Amino acid sequence: MRDNATSTIDLDNWNRDGLLVVEDALSARELQELQQWVFDIEHRPGTPNQLLQYDETIADGGTRRCRTENFVPYHDGLRTLLTVGRIPDIASSLLGETAVLYKEKINYKAPGGSGFAAHQDAPAYPYVSNTIACMVAVDDSTLANGCLEIARKMHAAQLPTDARxxxxxxxxxNLSWEPLPVSAGSLVFFHCYVPHRSGANTSDSTRRAIYLTYNGESDGQLRESYYAKRIHDLADQPDQLSLIGHFSGTAKPASSSNKEGQA
Ligand SMILES: O=C(O)CCC(=O)C(=O)O
Known part of the structure; x- marks a missing residue:
């Protein structure tokens, strides 16, 4: 990983904004390897209660992979990158203690793929009150392909929520929304109360992003409990991508590989 990924982290900025962007954190070789790993995961078949694959029906009626959950146990390279070294080290600096992985997902967002309604992560993450997310940009994330948008300095508490x-x-x-376009290989860390959302992908190429959630070690190793609860709670709502209903599209679990997904 490039040196700027470990340059001094400004905790005053983090505390003020709930946000840290590390541009171009991965070297060209690391990015190429990451893109290959993500391609590999995307094209694996889903397995009930293990590698959780979801497909989205897009406007032209086609089906595209939109999300993978729970892939770390099934990919050595990704597990090492995401649980050892600089990414969790930065998360540890921001948490003020050793960061442990709470959950991981890949959002693919194919052309025509849907965005996500304004939400905070905290209500989707049981058993813990303080987590931080890290978005790893696998492809360039742009205004056209539905980059993250955040409301800065609004991470003090839970905002009122709707039924979803x-x-x-x-x-x-009434929040002040700021788009966060970043180049492939960049990292975007944000606190679990940062309001965020994203639009649909109106470009003609897929925008892939890994989202990692870390909690402080003092709150325990919660990843297995999270996935057990998720699988239990979503058993009768299989079309929901998360414990909150923030996805603006129509998704369903996929149990076979997607041949037409990634160009
Ligand atoms: O990938 C995006 O466009 C936003 C994703 C997001 O906010 C989520 O998955 O919770």
């Missing part, structure tokens, strides 16, 4: 667990639409409308 998203930020109340009237509250969301």
């Amino acid at each position: 667990g998203c930020v109340e639409p009237e509250v969301a409308e």
